[in-house]
Amino acid sequence: METITIKDIAKALNLSTSTVSRAIRGSYEISDATKKLVLDYAEKVNYRPNPIALSLRENKSRSIGIIVPEIANNFFSNAINGAEDVAQKRGYHVMIFQTRESDLKEKACLEHVLSRKLDGVLISLSGSTQDYTYLEHLLKGEFPMVFFDRVPDGVKANKVVANNFQGAFDATEHLIKTGRKRIGHITSPPILSITQERLAGYKAALEKYNIPFNENLVKFMEFDYSIIAETIKKLIKEENPDALFTASDRLALSCYDAIKSLNVKIPEEVAVVGFTNLKVANLLSPSMTTVTQPAFDLGAEAVNILIDNIEGNKRDMAFKKLELPTSLEIRASSKI
Amino acid sequence: METITIKDIAKALNLSTSTVSRAIRGSYEISDATKKLVLDYAEKVNYRPNPIALSLRENKSRSIGIIVPEIANNFFSNAINGAEDVAQKRGYHVMIFQTRESDLKEKACLEHVLSRKLDGVLISLSGSTQDYTYLEHLLKGEFPMVFFDRVPDGVKANKVVANNFQGAFDATEHLIKTGRKRIGHITSPPILSITQERLAGYKAALEKYNIPFNENLVKFMEFDYSIIAETIKKLIKEENPDALFTASDRLALSCYDAIKSLNVKIPEEVAVVGFTNLKVANLLSPSMTTVTQPAFDLGAEAVNILIDNIEGNKRDMAFKKLELPTSLEIRASSKI
DNA sequence: TTTTTTTGTGCAATCGATATCGGGAACGTT
DNA sequence: AACGTTCCCGATATCGATTGCACAAAAAAA
Numbered sequence: 001m002e003t004i005t006i007k008d009i010a011k012a013l014n015l016s017t018s019t020v021s022r023a024i025r026g027s028y029e030i031s032d033a034t035k036k037l038v039l040d041y042a043e044k045v046n047y048r049p050n051p052i053a054l055s056l057r058e059n060k061s062r063s064i065g066i067i068v069p070e071i072a073n074n075f076f077s078n079a080i081n082g083a084e085d086v087a088q089k090r091g092y093h094v095m096i097f098q099t100r101e102s103d104l105k106e107k108a109c110l111e112h113v114l115s116r117k118l119d120g121v122l123i124s125l126s127g128s129t130q131d132y133t134y135l136e137h138l139l140k141g142e143f144p145m146v147f148f149d150r151v152p153d154g155v156k157a158n159k160v161v162a163n164n165f166q167g168a169f170d171a172t173e174h175l176i177k178t179g180r181k182r183i184g185h186i187t188s189p190p191i192l193s194i195t196q197e198r199l200a201g202y203k204a205a206l207e208k209y210n211i212p213f214n215e216n217l218v219k220f221m222e223f224d225y226s227i228i229a230e231t232i233k234k235l236i237k238e239e240n241p242d243a244l245f246t247a248s249d250r251l252a253l254s255c256y257d258a259i260k261s262l263n264v265k266i267p268e269e270v271a272v273v274g275f276t277n278l279k280v281a282n283l284l285s286p287s288m289t290t291v292t293q294p295a296f297d298l299g300a301e302a303v304n305i306l307i308d309n310i311e312g313n314k315r316d317m318a319f320k321k322l323e324l325p326t327s328l329e330i331r332a333s334s335k336i
Numbered sequence: 337m338e339t340i341t342i343k344d345i346a347k348a349l350n351l352s353t354s355t356v357s358r359a360i361r362g363s364y365e366i367s368d369a370t371k372k373l374v375l376d377y378a379e380k381v382n383y384r385p386n387p388i389a390l391s392l393r394e395n396k397s398r399s400i401g402i403i404v405p406e407i408a409n410n411f412f413s414n415a416i417n418g419a420e421d422v423a424q425k426r427g428y429h430v431m432i433f434q435t436r437e438s439d440l441k442e443k444a445c446l447e448h449v450l451s452r453k454l455d456g457v458l459i460s461l462s463g464s465t466q467d468y469t470y471l472e473h474l475l476k477g478e479f480p481m482v483f484f485d486r487v488p489d490g491v492k493a494n495k496v497v498a499n500n501f502q503g504a505f506d507a508t509e510h511l512i513k514t515g516r517k518r519i520g521h522i523t524s525p526p527i528l529s530i531t532q533e534r535l536a537g538y539k540a541a542l543e544k545y546n547i548p549f550n551e552n553l554v555k556f557m558e559f560d561y562s563i564i565a566e567t568i569k570k571l572i573k574e575e576n577p578d579a580l581f582t583a584s585d586r587l588a589l590s591c592y593d594a595i596k597s598l599n600v601k602i603p604e605e606v607a608v609v610g611f612t613n614l615k616v617a618n619l620l621s622p623s624m625t626t627v628t629q630p631a632f633d634l635g636a637e638a639v640n641i642l643i644d645n646i647e648g649n650k651r652d653m654a655f656k657k658l659e660l661p662t663s664l665e666i667r668a669s670s671k672i
Numbered sequence: 673t674t675t676t677t678t679t680g681t682g683c684a685a686t687c688g689a690t691a692t693c694g695g696g697a698a699c700g701t702t
Numbered sequence: 703a704a705c706g707t708t709c710c711c712g713a714t715a716t717c718g719a720t721t722g723c724a725c726a727a728a729a730a731a732a
Contacts, residue, residue: 016712053688055388072413096432285621352682389718
């Protein structure tokens, strides 16, 4: 691929590279005649400045990274969608990375983001990230970062999350109001922020209605499918829940799967409420009641904060925490 | 962020940058003593070579691009997953772009891939791409490219696709064998390769069983949701199909939606077979018979070919076309 | 001892674009 | 006539890393 450089233009027009550079950038020091000459020629040969050379010189790339646990997950792909939308509008490019829930891969992704001189990064933590010192180190170095959805507890940083507490509270309250008393909660690993917040919402709703908290009804799941199904089945057999409130797309589906395989009836025997962004929730049988997160907006807002941070004056940039509302969509799986 | 350069090391050790560079690359010309000195120091200060500087020099980036119509689409996110997996194993990084089905955005993405000096690109065409001249121009320039899933007809290039013909044939034959005669086909825009191949498979099955082809039963859909539902409803009312075979995730779901809203029974009145990678197909009500594509493998194989192409000798690289098998998963929506 | 070879390093150019500095020409001012 | 401004533009260093070439010192061969 033949690439045109500023040097080629200079040679062709018998000018110096500096003049060409300035003409292209519209510098006032260049006469209009010369500018026109250069611009016309550049247009003619379809000149495109080499972003790599620019990055090298300016030590920035007008690109941001997005690190998520898994791309093939409706919640994250929607969030990426929102993020990409805003980034593009503001003139940034996006590199997407996935950690596959591994803290090691997460660190490798971050290293890559740094060495590639990306201008900042959006990140949702992996399910196995426990040690935040590396993140704190980066934040101290003032590297622009925004956490979204799965954020590090106790770390001062920009965060964009859904109101997980309220979402879980609403879901649980809804189940209680429809007469359920033994409400199970199938959720993500306890180290994740979202897990704790949702658990807190769940507990708060129980407390409000004077239902004692029973820890046997709460199951923290890793990301291994087969175990999930088994655990849910066991829970149903041993604890006789009359409702299950699950904390993610995957878990909601596994739940449906497990319950159906036991020939237990939803919602008559066990009601189900998911916490998910699946478009198909209403097509499931029975259609599933869900707490819906504004995934797209989460991504969009997070990028806005990130780019503000990149472009803004570091000094007067306080860390921001943004919390977007969830909404409870009531469908058949929690009918009375 | 303080970044260590080769120059810093040189200064600290009283060597020249060239010596440091060679020592780090393990050149034979450097004495073992010096090598050890440099390596130890580099390790100590956590030196990482600046990939941007390398890219500038070598005019390549060890990164590839993936351009898809939409990330938040199960098929594509799975394909990306496979692609990323292989790329990582082979030491490449991945930048993901989405076209949102716009040919203009597609061209912009390609421009970006080129100007960023990515080493190659994987691409699945947008639903509005009609003009292949730009692609052909790139291919002539020997820019490494692999098309997957939605590939340009009549263009000589590397292609990785599912066996769409066979998949569609199997689905249609299955519907015929279960007694259906008026089989509708809801599909993607006619300019896409996958549309034509699936249509051909559908027609071939009809022909084999002596069922006349009725073009009123075939509907080509754009990507606008609302119109899709309306069209399907209209089709059912006017043409009385006893089965619908749909060509994608989105369409399959829209189909379910539309049929349910008409209170038509699946499969008694209308059977449904989808062409999709949705994990939830078995959880729908009734569970949906589908033709499944090996999305992950499609992505993985495509990247393998791409990287072979990037690294291999251009001269003896013939264009490859790889076709992976689909499989028909029979479920309740096509029961007799 | 002298010449040749080997070994280990440094210098400088290079990749593409920009910014600093400074030079030459044209014009105005005393 | 001498000097200062202003306007345009060019030479060059720079970003970080690599590499061909030169070259010195040490080792080997004559």
